[in-house]
Amino acid sequence: MKGVTLTIDITSLPAERIAFAVSPLAELTSMLHVLAEPGHHPALSGWATATLAGLKPALADRLLEAEFLWRSSRADFLVPGRPGPDLAAELDAVDRLGDEVYVAAALVTTCGSSRLSVKRASPLTDPAAADRAVELAQARGPRQAAFAERLLADPPVVRAAVRELLEACADAFFADAWRQVEHRLAADARHKSELHARRGLAAALTAVSPAVTLDGTRILLDKLQDNHTSAEGDGVTFIPSVYGRPHLLTVHAPGWRPVVQYPAADRHDAAPLPLDLVRRRLDALAHPVRLRLCRTLARGAHTTGELAGAWELSAPEVSRHLAVLKRAGLITTVRRGRYVRHSLDVSATATLGADLLASLLR
Template identity: 65%
Template structure:
């Protein structure tokens, strides 16, 4: 499964690497709303949540569906500004139609609403469908949708004021701390793009982002995600926004009418590289077989030869070899030679990460 961005007509100089204050603020708000997604930020989330005034905390809770499970596209700018004020000013220049559509996606939990139906601002059927989807997610979502449809300017003013209060409450200090690393990362990726080309630049963004060229000559940026979707950049460009608060998510803005944006986590010391969903699935399927699971249990205790494994489980040597081959292809074994014998052992570190690899692939 993957999300692809068609960049066939796009020159490499239309790819932009730059930090975004608004995108980073929305990433922080997501951490506060879903701290379980971000184990390495538990301390920051706990201390920040405790420091926020109760009134602001309540308003953030009411609106957290704008960034909890997905993020409104206007919170991840395609052309970032130097300051949060600049980016909020750019959001203010969006017309009500575009703003409401972006907000409705997060409120209703489905981009299909905006892709297939008429405007919920002007079409009664589309508005009713939006209300149904919002109500299914909870009364707060339904109330927000009602307010948005009834008075878009008032809701937009409320959201902007709330984000500005976040700047004073916690964002300014955190942004000041992470901005040097984000700017350095963006400069490095820009340099890699100029010196080594797009493929190397995407590899530097994440092993989960690759460049693919089809037999038809079309070039695509492919993001390893638990979804199948596609969009195009046209000649407008694609923006890559580094984040210090995003791991393990790899956020992609891909709705029609918006410049594609990839918000990617900057490298953190001590964190292993992400594993693709296909590899996670291959490892789970390899261990799902009862015979291979028994063999893995034995090899977890120490290195064994094929003959030793066959004897331990009363199997034939060829049968053991076939199962070992599956486990090796899945990257679950280590091997070393002892004389004329090959010793097989379960890769304990890789196996221990299987649960977190699965979680990261799902959250990515």
């Protein structure tokens, strides 16, 4: 089985097209992810509890209905390749996207690991693609299915509702939180830019994360995907995040400027150990297939079929590995109708060590 690395080709890319910048929209959706998955962010549990307690019931209900939009993955347009001066400007840029681009990106959050199956034909014009998108969304859950159906039926109405929800979050909690972290994020981006200018890209990437390295004309990211994209003619954007820690989030779909959202430097935090070192410490997760399945399940619940499709394995082989993980108490299983979905037990995994958890959640 191949290694798990996301490669960004920067051959012939001018240095000035590698940018370090802050993004209010990316940080807002990082906060929303924390509210949806507080177990991934124990250092922010106090903030998450206080924020959720302070929400008006109507907004809390709307966030609960929409949490799949940022719980396991985020639509590419929520992590801007060209950050704007403020949240309103970034949302305006999203509004300028065509419906087909917006819908294809939004469906990633409802179709799990099956991004490739919905990009070959537009579900707005191809009935078979629309049916497939809804079928994949149904496997994820009733909220995902309802969202996919509404989005395909009337994109402008859904787009307006998503923007309105993000603006409501800005009024409720984001504006205050952003004021507290904006200067820190700007300082982090400025520091990385200065490192890039003075000491080169390799030094800047080392400061970004131990999971990001430079190999000649390629940026390598230790990520869940085994994939490749190119920055030629466009560029790469690196966005620091306070609320995104410990995740290393990437945008790499064809047609989008590659983006890497990384944890902002914090002198109080130790850098997460490389995954290879963690793997050597833990005999229970030494098998590479089970380790990769855990990294997939750390992003959200998946069916056996989804896991098999994502890793090009047979369903019986995946079932055997899931049985081992379940006997070890590392995953939980829930049946919803005809679908059986598996999730990483974050609390159980955390007992094995913070370094392991941070590596799985990258």
